[in-house]
Amino acid sequence: MGKQERGTRSRLSILEAAARVFDARGFDAASTNEILASTGLTRGALYHHFPSKEAIAVALLAAHDEALVIPDRQVKLQSVIDLTFEFGFRLQRDPVLRASVRLAVEQTSFPRPVTTPYEQSGAAILELLKQAQQQGEILPGVDLAEATSVIVGAFTGMQVMSQMYTDRRDLPERISTLWRFLLPGLANPGMISHLRITAPPERSDEPAPEEEPSAVATARP
Structure with missing residues (x-):
């Protein structure tokens, strides 16, 4: 194994270990000792990639943006x-993304980045809503910025409730419910019957694995 490949694997190992610790304990309660204990790496190896716990958190937050893959419809x-649905699917399987979401939601000593995950999600959804409006899919008079805020906020609340009650196992059903209530105030009436508010076909029959490859698995060191 080459030096670069070893470095990539070490970095990924640290991020995945940190993700599990942050997801379980939160940023403030997590320690680098606990992170290192599950990697088998030395403290020097950790500091080679990340000079601080805060630097690890910044790298984890980047996973949020990487998970915003826009479906081409x-x-x-x-x-x-x-x-x-795709973001919810990743939340069920990807510990790095789950840690990223917890970092975004919790009030901790970790300083917020200039662009928050909420703003990343909002920008992606707002752009799609603008395109939908141009195609005549949106009710007249809908404020797209307000609609974006409602969608992001409602989804955040739904996934937090799903985490609390079922460890996110029922998240797809909650997302379906979310859209059943939101669409009448957003979509032209003629559109609603043509919209699917269940998981995409490529996801609906796929069993949930214990864990999916991390959102940073292909990231460069």
Whole structure:
């Protein structure tokens, strides 16, 4: 194994270990000793990649942006819906993304980045809503910025409730419920019957594995 490949694997090992610790304990309660204990790496190896716990958290937050993969749908409201399902699917499986979300939600000593995950999500959804409006999919008079804020806030609340009650196992059902209530105030009536508010076909029959490759698995060191 080459030096670069070893470095990539060490970095990924640290991020995945930190993700599990942050997801379980939160940023403030997590320690680098606990992170290192599950990696088998030395403290020197950790500091080679990340000079501090805060630097690890910054790298984990980047996973949020990487998870915002926009589904390519002709109907742009369907793209918004499927984006929430895909993000929920990743939350069920990816410990790095889960840690990123916890870092974004919790009030901790970790300083907030200039661009927060909420702003990243909002920018992606707002752009899709603008395209949907241009295609005549949106009710007249809808404030797209307000609609974006409601979608991001409602999804955040739903995934937090799903985490509390079922460890996110029922998240797809909660997302379906979310859209059943939101669409009448957002979509033109003729559009609603053509929109699918269940998981995309490529996801709906896929069993949940214990863990999916991390969102940073292909990131460069």
